[in-house]
Amino acid sequence: MGCPPERIVFSGVGKSEAEMRAALEYGILMFNVESEPELVRLDRVAGSMGVKAPIALRINPDVDAHTHPKISTGLKRNKFGIPHGRAVEVYREAARRPNLEVVGLDCHIGSQLTDTEPFVHALKRVMRLVKMLTDEGITIRHLDLGGGLGIPYEEDSSPPLPSAYADALLKELSGQNLSLILEPGRVIAGNAGILVARVEYVKRGDGRRFVITDAAMNDLMRPTLYDAYHGILPVERSFDREESIVDVVGPICETGDFFARDRLLPTLQEGELIAVRSAGAYGFCMSSNYNSRPRVPEVMVRGERFQVIRRRETMEEILAAESLFPE
Numbered sequence: 001m002g003c004p005p006e007r008i009v010f011s012g013v014g015k016s017e018a019e020m021r022a023a024l025e026y027g028i029l030m031f032n033v034e035s036e037p038e039l040v041r042l043d044r045v046a047g048s049m050g051v052k053a054p055i056a057l058r059i060n061p062d063v064d065a066h067t068h069p070k071i072s073t074g075l076k077r078n079k080f081g082i083p084h085g086r087a088v089e090v091y092r093e094a095a096r097r098p099n100l101e102v103v104g105l106d107c108h109i110g111s112q113l114t115d116t117e118p119f120v121h122a123l124k125r126v127m128r129l130v131k132m133l134t135d136e137g138i139t140i141r142h143l144d145l146g147g148g149l150g151i152p153y154e155e156d157s158s159p160p161l162p163s164a165y166a167d168a169l170l171k172e173l174s175g176q177n178l179s180l181i182l183e184p185g186r187v188i189a190g191n192a193g194i195l196v197a198r199v200e201y202v203k204r205g206d207g208r209r210f211v212i213t214d215a216a217m218n219d220l221m222r223p224t225l226y227d228a229y230h231g232i233l234p235v236e237r238s239f240d241r242e243e244s245i246v247d248v249v250g251p252i253c254e255t256g257d258f259f260a261r262d263r264l265l266p267t268l269q270e271g272e273l274i275a276v277r278s279a280g281a282y283g284f285c286m287s288s289n290y291n292s293r294p295r296v297p298e299v300m301v302r303g304e305r306f307q308v309i310r311r312r313e314t315m316e317e318i319l320a321a322e323s324l325f326p327e
């Protein structure tokens with residue numbers, strides 16, 4: 001909302017024609033083109049609108065980001081970007097097309113990176129490409145290095161701070177006449193949000209203890225999707241509680257509906273609230289209505305004040321788009 005078009009880059013392996021038209025009408029900074037068929041389509045769409053589309057090619061540098069395989073995007077087996085080895089050839093093709101203007105180069109190697117080394121490795125690879133392109137008369141003005149900087153989920157982890165990340169990049173970029181674009185997501189929002197849930201039941205299984213909450217995998221799917229760790233705390237602090245090993249699970253009929261397994265936590269009581277930490281990124285935006293569950297409200301807290309910035313959905317809203325097949 002309200003983002004100026006010159007600050008927008010458009011990435012994604014499956015841009016539709018309608019999306020291309022909308023972005024061209026809006027006048028965004030550049031399209032990060034991820035394949036040759038996309039290049040052909042964008043050239044045609046821009047031509048039909050009588051405009052030139054500003055483009056970067058998203059290069060897949062084949063660098064191991066040392067992150068979870070489902071959020072690793074810069075290996076040659078991943079669907080993203082144009083293979084590093086084909087980059088110059090595809091840039092030549094882009095430069096020849098009448099309705100495209102080459103303005104940049106892009107790469108995004110993954111998310112939740114906890115070390116700067118893969119970023120630097122990828123940067124070195126793409127900088128060699130920028131030099132080769134310049135030698136061919138293809139000028140790169142914008143270098144987009146994507147997002148990906150990780151955050152601490154576990155209490156004892158300490159991924160590099162944004163300042164260390166910036167230092168590592170700037171060391172490689174000194175003396176270059178390029179505008180640098182970054183697309184940070186998780187590092188901005190991840191630890192700014194928690195998911196608050198109520199304990200519905202504490203259940204003794206055969207040799208296990210289950211804490212069953214009113215929140216579920218549809219509200220925060222990272223644990224089941226990535227086996228991700230999220231810290232969990234009782235909202236009411238008390239220092240003399242006993243601790244026990246529990247599985248914290250949701251009410252949905254899926255064994256994958258869990259927030260923590262075999263976790264040592266202060267002993268929780270029916271009815272109390274818990275906070276599932278680090279839920280500000282890839283939390284609500286990945287949530288769904290699975291099991292006809294209305295999505296949770298979003299509450300913004302500033303100092304002592306709070307505001308519901310998105311209210312809880314209602315059952316009527318979930319059903320509103322449905323209609324019966326006519327008899």
Ligand SMILES: Cc1ncc(COP(=O)(O)O)c(C=O)c1O
Nearest residue numbers: 011108111147148183184185186
């Ligand atoms: C192209 C691109 N840029 C940036 C991001 C943001 O990544 P992160 O939240 O890890 O900073 C993503 C995440 O999927 C992405 O696909």
